[in-house]
Amino acid sequence: MTVANLVVDRLEHTIGAIQILKDICFEIKDGEFFTMIGPSGCGKSTTLMSLAGLLRPTGGSIKLGETFFLDASAKRFVQPQRRNVGLMFQSYALWPHMTVRQNLMFPLKLRKIGKSEANKRIDEVLELVEMLPYSERYPSELSGGQQQRVALGRTLVYGPSLLLLDEPLSNLDAQLRERARLWLRNLQRRTGVTTVYVTHDQSEALSLSDRIAILKKGELVQVGSPIEVYTRPADRFVADFIGKINVLTGTVVDNGSAVRLTSGDVLTLSERQTHADGQTISVGIRPERIVVGATPDVAAGKALIHGQIVESTFEGSKFVHSVQVGQDTVRAETTDAMAPGPVTLSIAPQSIIVFNA
Amino acid sequence: MQMYQTAQSSKDWSLFLERSLQSLVAFICVALVLVPLAPLFIQAFIDRPLYDSGWQLSLQGFHELFTSPQVAQVTWNTLYFMVMTSTLSMVLGIGAAVLIGRTNLPLAEALHSFSRWPIYISAIVLAIGWTIVYGPSGYITILLRQIGISTGNLYSLEGIALVSAVSHAPVTLIYAIGSVRQQDSSLENAALVSGAGPFTILRKITLPLMRPAIIFCVIMNVVTSLESFAIPLVLGGPHGIDLIASYIYRAGFSAITPNYPLVAAAAVTLVMIISALTVMQLFLLRKMSRFTTVVGKAVRQNKFDLGVLRWPVFAIFSLYIIVCILIPMAGVFARAFTHFLTPLIPISSTFTWDNFSVIFSDSGYVRAIKNTLIISFFGGMLSTAIITLIVFVAQRSNFPGRVVLDFLVQFPRAIPGILIGLGLFYAAALLPGGGWLMGTLWILVIAYTMRFLPNGYSIIAPAVMAVSQDLDKAANTMGASWLRVALQIVVPLIKISIFNCYSILFIFSVKEYASAIFLYRQGTEVMGSVLLSFWAQGDSGPVAALAVLQILIVITYAFIAGRFIKGHDRG
Numbered sequence: 001m002t003v004a005n006l007v008v009d010r011l012e013h014t015i016g017a018i019q020i021l022k023d024i025c026f027e028i029k030d031g032e033f034f035t036m037i038g039p040s041g042c043g044k045s046t047t048l049m050s051l052a053g054l055l056r057p058t059g060g061s062i063k064l065g066e067t068f069f070l071d072a073s074a075k076r077f078v079q080p081q082r083r084n085v086g087l088m089f090q091s092y093a094l095w096p097h098m099t100v101r102q103n104l105m106f107p108l109k110l111r112k113i114g115k116s117e118a119n120k121r122i123d124e125v126l127e128l129v130e131m132l133p134y135s136e137r138y139p140s141e142l143s144g145g146q147q148q149r150v151a152l153g154r155t156l157v158y159g160p161s162l163l164l165l166d167e168p169l170s171n172l173d174a175q176l177r178e179r180a181r182l183w184l185r186n187l188q189r190r191t192g193v194t195t196v197y198v199t200h201d202q203s204e205a206l207s208l209s210d211r212i213a214i215l216k217k218g219e220l221v222q223v224g225s226p227i228e229v230y231t232r233p234a235d236r237f238v239a240d241f242i243g244k245i246n247v248l249t250g251t252v253v254d255n256g257s258a259v260r261l262t263s264g265d266v267l268t269l270s271e272r273q274t275h276a277d278g279q280t281i282s283v284g285i286r287p288e289r290i291v292v293g294a295t296p297d298v299a300a301g302k303a304l305i306h307g308q309i310v311e312s313t314f315e316g317s318k319f320v321h322s323v324q325v326g327q328d329t330v331r332a333e334t335t336d337a338m339a340p341g342p343v344t345l346s347i348a349p350q351s352i353i354v355f356n357a
Numbered sequence: 358m359q360m361y362q363t364a365q366s367s368k369d370w371s372l373f374l375e376r377s378l379q380s381l382v383a384f385i386c387v388a389l390v391l392v393p394l395a396p397l398f399i400q401a402f403i404d405r406p407l408y409d410s411g412w413q414l415s416l417q418g419f420h421e422l423f424t425s426p427q428v429a430q431v432t433w434n435t436l437y438f439m440v441m442t443s444t445l446s447m448v449l450g451i452g453a454a455v456l457i458g459r460t461n462l463p464l465a466e467a468l469h470s471f472s473r474w475p476i477y478i479s480a481i482v483l484a485i486g487w488t489i490v491y492g493p494s495g496y497i498t499i500l501l502r503q504i505g506i507s508t509g510n511l512y513s514l515e516g517i518a519l520v521s522a523v524s525h526a527p528v529t530l531i532y533a534i535g536s537v538r539q540q541d542s543s544l545e546n547a548a549l550v551s552g553a554g555p556f557t558i559l560r561k562i563t564l565p566l567m568r569p570a571i572i573f574c575v576i577m578n579v580v581t582s583l584e585s586f587a588i589p590l591v592l593g594g595p596h597g598i599d600l601i602a603s604y605i606y607r608a609g610f611s612a613i614t615p616n617y618p619l620v621a622a623a624a625v626t627l628v629m630i631i632s633a634l635t636v637m638q639l640f641l642l643r644k645m646s647r648f649t650t651v652v653g654k655a656v657r658q659n660k661f662d663l664g665v666l667r668w669p670v671f672a673i674f675s676l677y678i679i680v681c682i683l684i685p686m687a688g689v690f691a692r693a694f695t696h697f698l699t700p701l702i703p704i705s706s707t708f709t710w711d712n713f714s715v716i717f718s719d720s721g722y723v724r725a726i727k728n729t730l731i732i733s734f735f736g737g738m739l740s741t742a743i744i745t746l747i748v749f750v751a752q753r754s755n756f757p758g759r760v761v762l763d764f765l766v767q768f769p770r771a772i773p774g775i776l777i778g779l780g781l782f783y784a785a786a787l788l789p790g791g792g793w794l795m796g797t798l799w800i801l802v803i804a805y806t807m808r809f810l811p812n813g814y815s816i817i818a819p820a821v822m823a824v825s826q827d828l829d830k831a832a833n834t835m836g837a838s839w840l841r842v843a844l845q846i847v848v849p850l851i852k853i854s855i856f857n858c859y860s861i862l863f864i865f866s867v868k869e870y871a872s873a874i875f876l877y878r879q880g881t882e883v884m885g886s887v888l889l890s891f892w893a894q895g896d897s898g899p900v901a902a903l904a905v906l907q908i909l910i911v912i913t914y915a916f917i918a919g920r921f922i923k924g925h926d927r928g
Binding site: 052053054079080081082083084085086087089091093096097106107110111154155158164 | 372825827828830831832833834835836837838841845846849850
């Protein structure tokens with residue numbers, strides 16, 4: 001198989017005066033697991049439907065390998081039925097009047113695959129998605145998790161050049177969802193099919209993806225590996241959307257190497273900032289990066305700040321505390337209970353994310 | 358991973374074919390609606406028959422329409438009739454709905470199914486049945502006269518209104534009972550707790566909650582009464598009482614020199630009035646369905662206790678069914694099997710098969726039966742196929758004008774059947790090949806398809822809309838074309854609705870007469886047209902026999918269809 005990268009270039013979609021997609025550009029490598037995430041209305045589903053061809057964007061281009069699926073300037077648009085992509089729906093969209101086998105047979109018949117070869121192929125794929133014993137059942141006779149696996153099998157059976165998944169796990173209950181996530185990840189690795197995944201669940205995005213694209217109001221905000229987007233979010237929106245974060249404001253001091261918080265505490269930064277001293281900036285700190293109740297010798301090389309625990313909640317695996325630091329409230333976590341009252345927090349310079357805005 | 362490619366070369370071709378098919382379907386739909394209307398409108402604004410050469414624009418038709426004393430009389434008749442029959446039909450339909458749906462009336466379900474009978478009986482047959490038993494020399498009329506009771510005159514506007522109300526009430530019942538059954542009892546319980554009695558609740562809570570359905574039914578009854586044609590013709594004919602639709606029929610068809618501009622002007626005026634009413638009705642229907650979805654699933658309902666009135670109400674209800682529906686039907690059957698039907702001679706001594714022999718030995722009658730069956734059976738299939746395709750283009754394609762189609766298909770509701778016939782009659786006279794078409798059953802199939810287009814569309818479109826679009830899109834991305842998705846994914850899922858559409862079209866086609874009346878010729882008669890013309894000639898025996906056959910065809914079909922549906926319940 002030739003290497004086929006997916007290139008999306010300056011994709012735009014406008015309905016009337018409303019811009020649904022603005023200048024979306026990204027490239028997905030062959031075999032990559034690429035996730036698009038964002039709040040509802042951010043354009044992630046619109047982008048996915050544009051890749052499938054169920055929607056025709058008003059501008060830009062989409063190219064898979066050497067084939068243009070869309071080239072708006074040349075008025076080129078390939079109909080969905082000619083793209084050979086696999087799209088799996090949130091609702092699974094299994095055809096209720098066909099058995100599992102008939103559902104998988106449909107795309108193979110369209111490709112004029114002989115009966116014996118088709119059946120062999122269906123058996124292989126059903127084996128892969130662990131649904132072979134259910135091949136003669138109707139969709140209504142299957143559980144949600146089983147339907148989800150059949151739906152995935154149906155999109156894989158004809159060997160699509162691109163697999164598009166639209167929130168495929170959102171209809172499963174929480175426990176099943178975590179298992180299905182692992183299973184899906186392994187399956188994608190084994191088949192090596194280039195996958196574009198849409199979700200609004202950040203933990204799904206982090207655990208499944210090779211790279212994540214975060215969208216906001218029709219614009220691409222950041223593209224990067226899960227670790228990149230978590231540890232080096234492009235802005236406060238990304239930081240807030242992927243995981244939890246404390247945002248504090250302060251003024252730059254010490255020739256741009258530290259920040260003085262409103263409480264008077266000074267945080268040392270890992271990199272010297274270009275901002276002039278005295279300028280106001282905001283910094284982000286992940287709650288799990290804050291060490292609570294540290295003594296100065298434990299906190300060697302880290303900033304020590306003082307606060308008051310005002311409220312604590314127990315969440316099973318951890319305690320979450322609201323700590324008053326000056327005028328700000330900081331969220332911090334511990335494994336053991338803490339009494340309300342004064343506390344010291346220590347923060348390593350490399351845990352501090354500086355926002356430009 | 359093994360990759361299978363779709364056959365690329367043939368695909369451009371199939372895309373082109375697909376678009377061509379969609380265009381063809383859209384064209385058929387537009388033609389079905391506009392071809393009969395356009396000539397009517399042209400004819401209304403010119404000075405001589407459309408097929409004569411050298412015509413000029415003129416308002417002569419409208420001028421005559423608004424100055425003719427005869428038309429004024431017809432208009433008054435129509436208004437008087439409209440008010441009477443609509444009121445009566447509303448009272449009967451809404452009353453029956455509340456009694457059946459919300460009270461502890463005994464045997465409510467049995468009464469419900471009897472009340473719906475007139476839907477399956479052609480209005481002509483009902484009118485003939487009433488004449489046979491309640492007419493001036495009817496069986497019951499004479500029977501009562503013998504014991505000194507005189508009945509009112511059936512051949513009057515009041516008589517026409519009464520029979521029309523009996524004929525229209527079941528449709529009101531169907532809409533009203535839907536509204537009654539989805540009411541939330543907790544609203545009534547709240548009134549009950551605050552001290553209201555059952556009749557106060559009925560007046561202040563139950564009926565006001567039915568308001569959308571009631572307004573909808575009022576408009577529907579007004580429209581139906583404006584279109585009324587067969588009952589006025591059968592009952593009003595002997596005394597020359599005309600309503601607007603039967604006037605158009607007489608002036609445009611049975612008159613020796615039809616005044617075409619006048620007839621067309623009357624037709625256009627009628628279409629305009631009914632269009633306005635229909636637009637209101639469609640608007641209300643949208644509102645009603647919104648109301649329905651909000652309420653959602655069936656709720657547990659309390660039933661009003663009729664108390665001591667339970668059995669008296671039952672008796673009155675049963676008496677209505679017996680007197681207004683069963684006895685006239687019995688009259689038709691009895692007349693079909695007798696030489697004369699009169700209480701003066703015992704029925705057994707006048708028993709005969711002759712009426713049926715007359716029918717089966719007369720080639721005209723036999724042809725009418727055969728034609729009706731062919732049109733209903735095969736024409737129904739063709740119409741169902743066309744309607745299904747129209748639904749797919751309107752609801753499930755990216756065809757540019759599909760939104761217009763969705764609106765356009767409802768339009769034939771605003772055109773009385775007789776005007777569909779008249780319009781097609783004009784169109785056939787104008788268009789090339791029309792003359793040939795007039796002599797065939799095709800013209801009737803076209804007329805019926807147009808007439809029942811809204812009915813069929815209203816059955817299939819909601820079924821298609823209920824199928825998730827994801828199912829189409831999934832097949833689309835896997836390489837299936839529009840037509841393949843329609844035929845292999847959606848059609849199997851809605852096959853019951855398609856069959857229901859066919860059933861309605863079959864039954865309506867067997868009963869149909871209004872749109873056929875201008876279009877049949879020697880050789881293309883149908884049962885409805887023969888019933889009307891032979892009734893006018895006076896011999897009621899064979900007409901009754903033919904009516905019996907028509908009822909039997911509908912009953913047989915309903916029986917077989919019921920079996921068929923049961924057998925396919927799984928789908």
